Amino acid sequence: MITTTDLRKVYRSHGREVTALDGVDLHVREGEVYGVVGRSGAGKSSLIRCVNLLERPTSGTVTVDGLDLTALGGRGVRAGRELRRARSRIGMVFQHFNLLSSRTVQDNVELPLEILGLTRAARARRARELLDLVGLFDKAGAYPAQLSGGQKQRVGIARALAGEPKVLLSDEATSALDPQTTRSILTLLRDLNRRLGLTVLLITHEMDVVKTVCDSAALMRGGRVAESGTVAELLATPGSQLARELFPVGGAASTPHDTVVDVTFHGDTAAQPVISQLARTYNVDVSILGAAMDTVGGRQIGRMRIQLPGAYEENVVPVGFLRERGLQVEHVVQAAPEHVAQAAAEQKETVR
Numbered sequence: 001m002i003t004t005t006d007l008r009k010v011y012r013s014h015g016r017e018v019t020a021l022d023g024v025d026l027h028v029r030e031g032e033v034y035g036v037v038g039r040s041g042a043g044k045s046s047l048i049r050c051v052n053l054l055e056r057p058t059s060g061t062v063t064v065d066g067l068d069l070t071a072l073g074g075r076g077v078r079a080g081r082e083l084r085r086a087r088s089r090i091g092m093v094f095q096h097f098n099l100l101s102s103r104t105v106q107d108n109v110e111l112p113l114e115i116l117g118l119t120r121a122a123r124a125r126r127a128r129e130l131l132d133l134v135g136l137f138d139k140a141g142a143y144p145a146q147l148s149g150g151q152k153q154r155v156g157i158a159r160a161l162a163g164e165p166k167v168l169l170s171d172e173a174t175s176a177l178d179p180q181t182t183r184s185i186l187t188l189l190r191d192l193n194r195r196l197g198l199t200v201l202l203i204t205h206e207m208d209v210v211k212t213v214c215d216s217a218a219l220m221r222g223g224r225v226a227e228s229g230t231v232a233e234l235l236a237t238p239g240s241q242l243a244r245e246l247f248p249v250g251g252a253a254s255t256p257h258d259t260v261v262d263v264t265f266h267g268d269t270a271a272q273p274v275i276s277q278l279a280r281t282y283n284v285d286v287s288i289l290g291a292a293m294d295t296v297g298g299r300q301i302g303r304m305r306i307q308l309p310g311a312y313e314e315n316v317v318p319v320g321f322l323r324e325r326g327l328q329v330e331h332v333v334q335a336a337p338e339h340v341a342q343a344a345a346e347q348k349e350t351v352r
C-alpha cells in the first residue's frame with residue numbers, strides 16, 4: 001500500500017547539508033499497522049513527511065495505493081491539483097493535534113471537507129458520523145480548549161478520516177498523552193484499522209506502542225532502515241535489536257566462562273518442561289537468569305535467559321535439543337571481565 005524506493009532527503013540550510021534520509025526502502029502492506037521507531041534524529045519525521053509529500057524528497061519514489069506521488073508533484077496548476085487530491089486520500093495525525101482553537105470540534109472536522117468542496121449539509125452529516133466513530137458525538141459543539149488531550153487527539157483522528165483515506169499516517173500521536181489515554185488512542189487506531197481496513201503507518205519512540213498495535217516495524221538509524229519485518233519475523237531474527245528492545249530479558253551470568261542463551265517461545269508452548277527435560281536428559285545444571293511473558297503483536301510470547309555450564313562449543317547438543325523442540329535460541333555473548341571494567345570506565349568518561 002505504501003512503498004518508498006531509495007528515498008533520500010537532504011536538507012540545506014545556512015550553507016550546510018543534513019542527510020535525513022539516506023536511501024530508505026519501506027514496504028507497508030495493505031491493512032497493516034506499521035511502526036517506525038528510532039532515536040531522535042534518525043529520520044522518522046522526515047520519512048513520514050516525505051510519504052505524503054509535505055516534504056519533497058531529494059530523490060527516490062513514494063508510491064501510495066499504486067500512485068507514484070513523487071511523479072505528481074511537478075509545477076503547474078494541474079500537477080498541484082492532482083497532488084492535493086492524492087493527499088486528501090492520506091490522513092495525517094499529529095503529536096500536538098494541530099486543531100484550530102477558534103473553531104468548534106465539528107468545524108475542525110469539517111475543515112478538510114470544505115476544502116474538498118462538500119455542501120454545508122453533507123459536511124455536517126459526515127463530520128457527525130466521524131465524531132460518532134471516534135466516540136465524541138456529544139462534543140461536536142465544544143471548543144478544543146474544553147477537551148482533554150485524548151479527546152483532542154480523537155478530533156484529530158476524525159479530521160484525518162474526513163477524506164475517507166485508505167492510509168493514515170501518525171506522527172507520534174500518543175507521545176503527548178498519559179499511559180492510559182495512550183492505550184485508548186491505540187485501541188481506537190487498531191479498531192479503525194480493522195473496521196475500515198485502514199493501513200496505518202506510525203512513527204513513535206515508544207516500544208510499547210509497537211508492542212500494542214503494530215503488525216510490522218522498522219528500526220531507523222542514521223537515515224536508513226536498519227531492520228524491518230513483521231513483529232513475528234523480528235522476534236525470530238537472531239541478534240535483532242528491535243526484538244531485544246521489544247522484549248527485553250535481563251540477567252547476568254555468575255561466571256563469564258559459562259554459556260548464556262536467550263530462549264524465546266510462544267505462549268502456547270510451555271518452556272518450563274522443556275528446560276527441566278533438558279536438565280534431566282543431559283544431566284546439566286540449568287540456571288534461569290531472567291524470564292518474562294508478554295503480548296507482542298497480539299501474540300503471547302515468552303522469553304527466558306538461561307545459563308549452562310561450560311563454553312558455548314560444549315553446549316551445542318543441549319542448544320540443539322531446545323531448537324529441535326521449536327524454541328528459538330540465541331547465544332548471548334558475555335563480555336570478558338576486563339571488557340566490562342573498560343566499558344564502565346568509558347561510560348564514566350562520557351558522562352563527565
Ligand SMILES: Nc1ncnc2c1ncn2[C@@H]1O[C@H](COP(=O)(O)OP(=O)(O)OP(=O)(O)O)[C@@H](O)[C@H]1O
Nearest residue numbers: 011013018019020039040041042043044045046047
Ligand atoms: N527542516 C530541516 N532543516 C534542516 N535539517 C533538518 C530539518 N528537519 C530535520 N532535519 C535534520 O534531519 C535529521 C532527521 O530529523 P527527523 O526530524 O526526521 O528525525 P526524527 O527521527 O523524527 O527525530 P525526532 O524523534 O527527534 O523527531 C536530523 O539531523 C534533523 O536535525
